[in-house]
Amino acid sequence: MSPGTDIELSRARLLGARNTFALSRDAIEAIRSATRFKVSYLDVCRGEVPIIFRHYAVxxxxxxxxxxxxxxxxxxxxxxxxxxRAVESVQEDQTDVWEVQGFLRDTPETPASWVYDNASAALSSFAYLLMNHLGISLQTDKTTDLSEVLTQMLFACGAETTDTVPRMPLDDNDVEAAELAALAAKAIEAKNTGTSTGTRKRIAVALYEHGETNIRRISSLTGLARDTVYKALQDEGIKR
Structure with missing residues (x-):
């Protein structure tokens, strides 16, 4: 993630959750004073808005x-x-925090988020939201094997079995054209999900470098103003 905007986005997500003050004081202080967030996530879509499980290394x-x-x-x-004599060194401390995003009955249209400093508690909430979202029967007094939930998800997507031999996908299309098309799709997704301006600027530069030189189209794909696209290219030393 880029410094600046994405740090503020991560911080805002975590501090804006519905249960932020259930976190330990140390976790809250780490979020407030973080210099970097390393984020990994899993999202599951059924409809327009996904159920999300995010891990933040704060x-x-x-x-x-x-x-x-x-x-x-x-x-x-x-x-x-x-x-x-005194010798200075830089020390890094990491705190792990998890965010679960989804829907409850009182938030049927707008997704809400809950945060945890315990992976098991986060997984429990994710399982509840995910199974409820997919219409899978919930038994809140029994342990659930999420691999069974994954199986049902794959069947719902048209898979006929979960037994398979992993094989590397092969490209039939021109590689450069395929990369440009993938970047275009990434740009649209970033625009539609409200991804930070900094990230969309990097996508704009990547589009240009992969052969999309129409600034009007880059602007349309990323949702950035044309002046912002020109400035992003200029900042990367790209002259037009």
């Missing part, structure tokens, strides 16, 4: 000063003495 950096002792010799007398 990273804080700080400078640590340590004193070291060393032996120095006087240039004239060669007399040895102990010299103490």
């Amino acid at each position: 990273v804080r950096t700080s400078k640590v000063s340590n004193k070291i002792k060393e032996v120095v010799h006087d240039k004239k007398t060669n007399e040895a003495r102990i010299h103490e």
Whole structure:
């Protein structure tokens, strides 16, 4: 994720959850003072809005000063003495936080989010929202094997079996054309999901570098103003 906007987006998501203050004080402080978020996620769509399970590695950096002792010799007398000096180093601390996004009866149209500093609690909420969203029978007093839920999801998508041999997909289309088409799809998805301006600028630059030189089309795909597209290209040293 880029510094700046995406940090603020992650922070806003976590601090805007419906149960933020159920987090530990340490987790809340880590979110507020984070210098970087590393985010991985799983989303499951049935309809327009997905159920999402996000893991945030909340990273804080700080400078640590340590004193070291060393032996120095006087240039004239060669007399040895102990010299103490301070050495600074950068330390990183990581706090793990999970976010679950989905729907409840009181939020049928707008997705809500819940956050946890415990992976098991987050998974429990994700399982509830996911199974409820997919119409799978819920038994809240029994342990659920989510691999069975995955099986039902695959069957709902038209799969006939879950037993298969993994094979690398092969490209039939021109590779460059396929990459450009994939970037165009990524740009539309970023625009429609409200992805940060910084991310959409990077997509705009990638589109140009992969052969899409029509600024009006890049603007349309990404949802960025044409002046913003020109500025993004200029910032990357691309002259038109």
